[in-house]
Amino acid sequence: xxxxxxxxxxxxxxxxxxxxxxxxxxxxxxxxxxxxxxxxxxxxxxxxxxxxxxxxxxxxxxxxxxxxxxxxxxxxxxxxxxxxxxxxxxxxxxxxxxxxxxxxxxxxxxxxxxxxxxxxxxxxxxxxxxxxxxxxxxxxxxxxxxxxxxxxxxxxxxxxxxxxxxxxxxxxxxxxxxxxxxxxxxxxxxxxxxxxxxxxxxx
Amino acid sequence: xxxxxxxxxxxxxxxxxxxxxxxxxxxxxxxxxxxxxxxxxxxxxxxxxxxxxxxxxxxxxxxxxxxxxxxxxxxxxxxxxxxxxxxxxxxxxxxxxxxxxxxxxxxxxxxxxxxxxxxxxxxxxxxxxxxxxxxxxxxxxxxxxxxxxxxxxxxxxxxxxxxxxxxxxxxxxxxxxxxxxxxxxxxxxxxxxxxxxxxxxxxxxxxxxxxxxxxxxxxxxxxxxxxxxxxxxxxxxxxxxxxxxxxxxxxxxxxxxxxxxxxxxxxxxxxxxxxxxxxxxxxxxxxxxxxxxxxxxxxxxxxxxxxxxxxxxxxxxxxxxxxxxxxxxxxxxxxxxxxxxxxxxxxxxxxxxxxxxxxxxxxxxxxxxxxxxxxxxxxxxxxxxxxxxxxxxxxxxxxxxxxxxxxxxxxxxxxxxxxxxxxxxxxxxxxxxxxxxxxxxxxxx
Numbered sequence: 001x002x003x004x005x006x007x008x009x010x011x012x013x014x015x016x017x018x019x020x021x022x023x024x025x026x027x028x029x030x031x032x033x034x035x036x037x038x039x040x041x042x043x044x045x046x047x048x049x050x051x052x053x054x055x056x057x058x059x060x061x062x063x064x065x066x067x068x069x070x071x072x073x074x075x076x077x078x079x080x081x082x083x084x085x086x087x088x089x090x091x092x093x094x095x096x097x098x099x100x101x102x103x104x105x106x107x108x109x110x111x112x113x114x115x116x117x118x119x120x121x122x123x124x125x126x127x128x129x130x131x132x133x134x135x136x137x138x139x140x141x142x143x144x145x146x147x148x149x150x151x152x153x154x155x156x157x158x159x160x161x162x163x164x165x166x167x168x169x170x171x172x173x174x175x176x177x178x179x180x181x182x183x184x185x186x187x188x189x190x191x192x193x194x195x196x197x198x199x200x201x202x203x
Numbered sequence: 204x205x206x207x208x209x210x211x212x213x214x215x216x217x218x219x220x221x222x223x224x225x226x227x228x229x230x231x232x233x234x235x236x237x238x239x240x241x242x243x244x245x246x247x248x249x250x251x252x253x254x255x256x257x258x259x260x261x262x263x264x265x266x267x268x269x270x271x272x273x274x275x276x277x278x279x280x281x282x283x284x285x286x287x288x289x290x291x292x293x294x295x296x297x298x299x300x301x302x303x304x305x306x307x308x309x310x311x312x313x314x315x316x317x318x319x320x321x322x323x324x325x326x327x328x329x330x331x332x333x334x335x336x337x338x339x340x341x342x343x344x345x346x347x348x349x350x351x352x353x354x355x356x357x358x359x360x361x362x363x364x365x366x367x368x369x370x371x372x373x374x375x376x377x378x379x380x381x382x383x384x385x386x387x388x389x390x391x392x393x394x395x396x397x398x399x400x401x402x403x404x405x406x407x408x409x410x411x412x413x414x415x416x417x418x419x420x421x422x423x424x425x426x427x428x429x430x431x432x433x434x435x436x437x438x439x440x441x442x443x444x445x446x447x448x449x450x451x452x453x454x455x456x457x458x459x460x461x462x463x464x465x466x467x468x469x470x471x472x473x474x475x476x477x478x479x480x481x482x483x484x485x486x487x488x489x490x491x492x493x494x495x496x497x498x499x500x501x502x503x504x505x506x507x508x509x510x511x512x513x514x515x516x517x518x519x520x521x522x523x524x525x526x527x528x529x530x531x532x533x534x535x536x537x538x539x540x541x542x543x544x545x546x547x548x549x550x551x552x553x554x555x556x557x558x559x560x561x562x563x564x565x566x567x568x569x570x571x572x573x574x575x576x577x578x579x580x581x582x583x584x585x586x587x588x589x590x591x592x593x594x595x596x597x598x599x600x601x602x603x604x605x606x607x608x609x610x611x612x613x614x615x616x617x618x619x620x621x622x623x624x625x626x627x628x629x630x631x632x633x634x635x636x637x638x639x640x641x642x643x644x645x646x647x648x
Contacts, residue, residue, distance in 0.1 A: 042298070045299055045563050121576075127526060128522050131523045131526065132522065154412070154414070154416050155416050156411070157287075183581065
């Protein structure tokens with residue numbers, strides 16, 4: 001919000017590289033991010049606001065799973081796949097590029113990593129994301145994670161707190177086509193398809 | 204069923220008031236504060252009684268800040284169960300709301316950013332004479348209460364002509380209000396279905412299911428709501444100058460005014476009346492809210508994506524809308540600036556309350572995202588032209604064929620002069636507060 005406008009007015013001082021003058025998608029860019037996950041503390045509604053990087057916005061949530069839940073969690077992969085086949089626009093409001101779900105071991109423990117890359121500031125759309133998780137059946141996968149609040153259905157702030165506490169900010173992010181939104185990519189592809197069609201019809 | 208006899212009338216019944224007074228109070232000792240509250244309690248209107256008699260001429264509402272609950276003697280364990288945003292208060296969360304620059308709490312007046320702001324008494328009165336009578340009565344009552352002091356006050360009056368509610372810029376107001384499930388009020392066409400009471404009153408099922416967890420003890424929180432109060436000065440002279448600058452004829456100026464709002468000043472929505480005003484439609488409650496954006500106006504050729512009503516109620520172009528509904532109350536203050544008169548430098552504006560069950564999910568979301576996110580709807584560098592924080596560095600895009608009109612350096616038409624978060628308790632909760640004692644407060648309740 002304020003950050004973005006300020007950056008547009010003071011491109012020379014921009015730290016996150018989102019200023020209009022630096023927003024050049026033809027130049028691949030990397031951005032090293034401080035340990036805290038931000039350059040300057042700006043409080044959002046639920047905690048610090050994380051900056052937009054050349055790889056857009058994103059989160060990486062890592063949490064230990066409850067023993068014996070691996071298969072249940074893996075099953076969710078198929079559930080989400082089916083949900084999306086039924087309604088491809090289900091997650092559209094989250095302005096996502098990609099989601100990656102990973103299970104991995106640390107010693108004898110199994111950990112779950114949930115990584116998302118998207119075009120909206122996470123803090124701003126926290127409740128919308130949670131509502132969509134519920135609609136897509138993603139919410140209950142969290143019940144298999146250690147420390148997830150049992151009363152999350154009647155206590156949304158506790159859900160938000162859990163997500164915030166398990167978010168691990170990146171210390172480096174890279175964009176081959178920096179800062180470009182999913183919407184812009186889709187528009188460009190639509191335009192390309194329209195041109196191809198036009199050229200076909202000119203034959 | 205809604206416990207109408209326990210809910211303050213404020214967010215349910217709208218009495219026929221043409222005048223109002225807000226008094227902002229500070230408590231110096233708990234006992235004095237509780238005595239004051241006990242003495243005024245019988246005058247507080249419930250949702251059940253207000254509107255049932257045509258003889259009433261004044262309606263009283265009482266609400267408290269977090270510091271106010273503490274000053275009344277609510278104990279720390281109970282206070283800790285209230286939401287963090289209410290605890291911190293509006294001034295502490297000004298940056299989240301976008302209240303920066305001239306809107307920052309450093310410039311607020313009336314003691315609004317002061318931690319010693321403890322309570323507000325809202326008086327709605329049928330007319331100015333009745334307000335003056337009640338004001339004298341309350342001042343006399345306050346003078347007899349030890350330990351309760353008025354920090355500031357604000358007098359409000361409806362603007363003539365009284366036939367329809369409007370604010371100083373001249374826009375027809377109160378056209379889109381949510382209807383609460385259980386009140387038996389029929390939503391007007393286009394307003395969507397009635398919203399679960401738990402979105403506005405604590406202790407009821409909400410749109411997520413619920414009811415959500417209550418602050419403790421339940422007797423203190425049940426049937427209560429949170430109120431975000433904002434005193435918004437309207438710069439009428441600057442607004443009219445802007446219209447003249449961007450429109451040569453009266454019609455062009457009215458069109459620019461409509462594009463900023465998303466409705467003509469008559470209330471007619473641009474989606475239904477894109478080219479010229481339709482005052483009959485504007486006055487017709489059965490039709491003037493019956494529209495959506497996704498299919499009829501996806502690119503904003505009629506109603507710009509960045510216009511006020513399209514930001515503050517994106518209708519079918521945002522998700523989770525039932526969790527973002529709010530009830531607005533309040534009125535206009537300051538003298539009207541006659542048409543054609545130069546800016547007189549007097550403060551005038553709107554002093555409004557937003558009622559909801561979650562300040563962070565409803566009010567703060569609306570201010571943070573809809574009003575002040577420059578990239579809302581991927582607009583890039585725009586904020587709400589009326590309630591967004593403007594400092595001359597944001598734009599306003601008006602989609603138009605063949606080429607859009609882009610207004611750069613939009614001036615500030617408004618300035619936030621104060622604000623606070625209040626808890627609006629139910630009647631039993633008010634009684635509970637009066638019965639607290641300095642030693643055993645909140646125990647066994």
